[in-house]
Amino acid sequence: MGRRRGIMSHQLKEEIAKELGFYDTVQHEGWGGIRARDAGNMVKRAVQMAEEQMRADKS
Template sequence: MGRRRRGVMSESFKEELAKDLGFYDTVQREGWGGIRSRDAGNMTKRAVEIAQQQLTGQNQNRH
């Protein structure tokens, strides 16, 4: 059966990023398609920063 592939970021994580970056109201009004490409880029950039911080923290715990 074809289970839909989930995106890399969970919906709740994307919502948190949108709140942090100040365009969550747009998401609520218009959905994800309503955000500007610049906002989407900033969201991706922030997600990468968070992931790198988590990886760095995990690596430090191993040493």
């Protein structure tokens, strides 16, 4: 199977990792070095950002 295309842009992932405080790990170990909890929190934050954007677009 081919590599799946990511839904989040690389820039967005980096922004969220910085916000959540584990970007240093990403820089040193790559995305595979983050904890499952960090990955889950990153997805939660991305969903939250998308919901905020949808609310703003409705206004």
